[in-house]
Amino acid sequence: MNAFRISTDPAELDVGLIHRFLSEHSAWARGIDRVRVERSLRHSLCFGGYLDGRQIAFARVISDYATFANLVDVFVLPPQRGRGYARDLMAAVMAHPQLQGLRRFTLATADAHGLYAQFGFTAPLRPQTLMERYVPDLYQRG
Numbered sequence: 001m002n003a004f005r006i007s008t009d010p011a012e013l014d015v016g017l018i019h020r021f022l023s024e025h026s027a028w029a030r031g032i033d034r035v036r037v038e039r040s041l042r043h044s045l046c047f048g049g050y051l052d053g054r055q056i057a058f059a060r061v062i063s064d065y066a067t068f069a070n071l072v073d074v075f076v077l078p079p080q081r082g083r084g085y086a087r088d089l090m091a092a093v094m095a096h097p098q099l100q101g102l103r104r105f106t107l108a109t110a111d112a113h114g115l116y117a118q119f120g121f122t123a124p125l126r127p128q129t130l131m132e133r134y135v136p137d138l139y140q141r142g
Contacts, residue, residue, distance in 0.1 A: 004085055005050045006057075006092040013041060013048050014055040021058070021075055023139075027110060029073070031139035040073075045098065049076070049089050056080045057089050065098045071107040086115055094119050 019037045022029040040060065049057025057076040063069035071093065076085045093099065109116060124130055 003051075004057075004088055006089060007048050007050065008045060008096070009048075010041065010046060012050070012055075013046055013058075015041065017055050018058055018073075021077070022073060025078075026073075026075065028108075029139060033139070036139075044072075045096070047089060047093055047096075049085055051080065051085075057085050059089050059093055061093060061096075061099060063099065063102070067103050069099055069102050069105045071105065074107075074112075086112070087118065090115065090119050 015034075015038060018041070019032070019034045022037060023032045023034075024030070043062070045061040045063060047057075047059040047061075048055050049059075057080070059074040060072050061069050062072065074086070074089070076089070099105070105121075107116060107121060
C-alpha cells in the first residue's frame with residue numbers, strides 16, 4: 001500500500017491541478033480564474049495530500065494564527081475518495097502548530113458535515129450573531 005503524505009510546502013503544490021479542480025469540478029468556486037487561485041494560495045496556509053508523488057488532495061486555511069481561522073477549498077480527487085484521505089488531511093490541519101489555541105475555527109460545507117463533526121465542528125452556537133456577504137456567481141460573471 002502506498003503512503004499518503006501531507007505537506008504544507010508551497011513549492012510542492014500542483015497549482016494547475018488545484019485550479020482545474022476548483023474551476024471545473026467544485027461546487028463552490030466554479031469558473032474561478034487561475035490568477036485568483038494563485039493569489040489565494042500565496043496568502044493562506046495550504047495542505048497538499050500526495051500519493052505516489054502526485055497531488056490528490058488539498059485544503060487551505062486562512063488565519064491570523066492567533067484567534068481565528070477559516071477552512072476552505074477542501075477536496076480529494078474523485079478516484080481517490082472513500083479511502084480516508086480527507087480524514088487524514090483534516091487531522092493534519094487540526095494538528096498544525098500554527099492553528100492551535102484559536103478561539104474560532106470556521107468552515108462552510110454543503111455535504112461533509114459528518115467528516116467535520118469528527119474534528120469538533122458544529123453548527124454555530126449563536127447563528128444570530130453571524131453575518132456574511134456572499135456573491136455565489138462572482139466567478140461566472142467574467
